[in-house]
Amino acid sequence: MQDLLDTLEKVNQLALTQDEKASVQAYFERVAQDLPSFAEVDTQNVTPMVYVMPLSNVLREDESSQPFTRDDLQKGAPEAEDGYWEVPRLIE
Amino acid sequence: MEYEVVIGLEVHVELATNSKIFCSCSAKYGAEQNEHVCPACCGMPGMLPIVNKKVVDLGMTAGMMLNCHINRTTTFDKKNYYYPDLPGAYQTTQLFAPICVNGRVDIETSKGKKSVRIKQIHMEEDAGKLVHDDWRDLTMVDYNRTSVPLVEIVSQPDLSSAEEVVAYLERLRSLLRFAKVSDCRWEQGSMRCDVNLSVREKGSDKLGVRTEMKNMNSLAAITRAIEYETARHIDAIVNKTEELVQETRRWDDEKGKSFAMRTKETAGDYRYFPDPNVMPVVIDDVWYDRIKATLPEFPEIKKQRYMEELGLGDFDASSLVESRAFCDVFEEAYAECGLAKDVANWILKDCANLLNKKQMTADMLAIDGRALGKLIKLVADEKVGRANAKFILAEIFEGATDPEKIAEEKGFIVSNDTGLIEKVVAEIVAADPKSVADYKGGKEKAFMALFGKCMRELRGNCNPQVLRELLLKEIEKA
Numbered sequence: 043m044q045d046l047l048d049t050l051e052k053v054n055q056l057a058l059t060q061d062e063k064a065s066v067q068a069y070f071e072r073v074a075q076d077l078p079s080f081a082e083v084d085t086q087n088v089t090p091m092v093y094v095m096p097l098s099n100v101l102r103e104d105e106s107s108q109p110f111t112r113d114d115l116q117k118g119a120p121e122a123e124d125g126y127w128e129v130p131r132l133i134e
Numbered sequence: 135m136e137y138e139v140v141i142g143l144e145v146h147v148e149l150a151t152n153s154k155i156f157c158s159c160s161a162k163y164g165a166e167q168n169e170h171v172c173p174a175c176c177g178m179p180g181m182l183p184i185v186n187k188k189v190v191d192l193g194m195t196a197g198m199m200l201n202c203h204i205n206r207t208t209t210f211d212k213k214n215y216y217y218p219d220l221p222g223a224y225q226t227t228q229l230f231a232p233i234c235v236n237g238r239v240d241i242e243t244s245k246g247k248k249s250v251r252i253k254q255i256h257m258e259e260d261a262g263k264l265v266h267d268d269w270r271d272l273t274m275v276d277y278n279r280t281s282v283p284l285v286e287i288v289s290q291p292d293l294s295s296a297e298e299v300v301a302y303l304e305r306l307r308s309l310l311r312f313a314k315v316s317d318c319r320w321e322q323g324s325m326r327c328d329v330n331l332s333v334r335e336k337g338s339d340k341l342g343v344r345t346e347m348k349n350m351n352s353l354a355a356i357t358r359a360i361e362y363e364t365a366r367h368i369d370a371i372v373n374k375t376e377e378l379v380q381e382t383r384r385w386d387d388e389k390g391k392s393f394a395m396r397t398k399e400t401a402g403d404y405r406y407f408p409d410p411n412v413m414p415v416v417i418d419d420v421w422y423d424r425i426k427a428t429l430p431e432f433p434e435i436k437k438q439r440y441m442e443e444l445g446l447g448d449f450d451a452s453s454l455v456e457s458r459a460f461c462d463v464f465e466e467a468y469a470e471c472g473l474a475k476d477v478a479n480w481i482l483k484d485c486a487n488l489l490n491k492k493q494m495t496a497d498m499l500a501i502d503g504r505a506l507g508k509l510i511k512l513v514a515d516e517k518v519g520r521a522n523a524k525f526i527l528a529e530i531f532e533g534a535t536d537p538e539k540i541a542e543e544k545g546f547i548v549s550n551d552t553g554l555i556e557k558v559v560a561e562i563v564a565a566d567p568k569s570v571a572d573y574k575g576g577k578e579k580a581f582m583a584l585f586g587k588c589m590r591e592l593r594g595n596c597n598p599q600v601l602r603e604l605l606l607k608e609i610e611k612a
């Protein structure tokens with residue numbers, strides 16, 4: 043469980059405090075307790091359900107339009123300058 | 135011990151659509167930063183993606199050109215990773231049911247013919263661009279390319295030299311450009327390639343340790359990178375210079391070396407799952423057949439037909455099939471005038487010149503082929519002089535469709551009125567006794583000067599052969 047939490051913290055770029063970790067871990071453990079009961083259900087011939095609505099081919103024609111301006115979209119940005127969003131420096 | 139290199143490629147190709155894959159933002163290259171963005175491609179909460187139908191059309195087209203099986207029900211999945219080039223912290227792509235599987239591309243190299251198997255083609259969104267600002271120690275983000283539609287073409291590890299890789303990439307590029315799937319411009323990033331490479335003992339069926347070089351964007355760099363990596367692997371195996379590890383490496387083309395990238399411990403942990411917001415796409419027979427009907431002749435078949443049925447030479451035919459746009463205009467113009475060789479010349483010389491002047495590529499030739507055919511016929515029938523015809527071609531480039539009308543309006547119709555020509559010739563000869571004397575004294579150039587003056591006076595509207603004869607006659611008399 044600890045390993046799983048560490049991995050999730052890393053891939054989601056989170057830094058949890060000890061208290062947060064403890065509370066997330068408690069929650070995960072509760073979920074883990076319920077999991078065996080799912081395993082009892084026979085799902086041999088059941089296709090996994092991905093889509094709630096029985097829809098397919100929700101498509102649009104290839105037409106372009108630009109109803110929002112850059113300024114509209116950057117209004118709520120913590121940092122934006124010269125048309126760019128700015129984020130903490132990343133190194134590859 | 136002999137060694138062999140085993141290479142598989144993942145080729146990313148940006149699709150030729152007007153709009154992005156899941157929103158209506160423009161997919162056009164070269165805009166100012168963040169001009170082509172909306173709440174959907176900026177990853178704002180609550181936005182729903184809606185698939186662009188043309189993306190599916192082009193995905194299918196790519197698959198058909200590469201002899202793939204088309205999955206009639208195709209779905210999208212989320213590939214989760216946290217990096218600001220994709221603002222939603224995931225890329226929408228296809229893992230479980232990609233649009234095309236099991237294809238084949240035939241290539242030819244100095245070692246002969248070979249088939250390269252295609253594992254799959256999937257549709258996905260491109261990522262944004264990050265600009266690192268060292269001075270201010272931050273990263274600037276441009277989402278114009280975010281959600282621009284791509285197909286990723288994944289080959290099996292069937293390639294065994296840089297030469298084969300180049301042949302394969304050139305073949306892919308030719309087929310995809312021919313089918314108008316993509317403009318495949320390396321320099322603009324609309325075609326790029328990840329190279330997976332390993333080395334093993336010749337004849338072994340076990341693969342060696344694999345390294346990957348991502349985002350390669352020129353054939354020359356790819357060739358150099360493959361040669362370098364092959365040598366590095368063999369050196370590691372034979373001379374134990376280093377221990378090979380499965381990793382992603384960065385190719386530095388200036389230094390001519392590859393470098394290990396700092397490995398992220400979590401790399402590859404993408405936690406794929408079906409994207410519940412993008413409904414499955416079901417391709418029925420009507421849709422499938424409609425796309426099938428739009429497929430072009432393969433370039434080499436077209437070339438053969440141009441040579442055998444239309445009598446073009448190898449060079450002209452090869453040059454035309456370099457570009458689908460050239461072929462389209464050629465075929466329209468040929469249908470109009472029936473003069474294959476002339477049409478090829480006009481396209482490969484005059485049209486190519488005009489494109490050059492406008493800094494346009496061959497694929498951007500978008501003139502009315504029938505108008506070109508009519509113009510060529512006017513020249514062949516000696517109704518319009520060649521020099522004047524070039525002016526008319528420039529008008530056709532601007533969208534004109536009726537060359538005869540332009541010729542009449544501009545006074546470009548060749549006169550068969552020898553009386554008029556004789557009159558002009560007499561005037562010019564009488565007015566320039568010096569040139570006449572020079573010519574008679576053996577100066578060939580003087581004749582051309584007189585000829586040019588007459589031609590100008592007649593505004594190019596006369597048969598050069600007739601003018602030549604009449605001028606010679608007049609000079610003798612003088």
Ligand SMILES: [Zn+2]
Pocket residue numbers: 154157158159170171172173174175176281
């Ligand atoms: Zn958008």
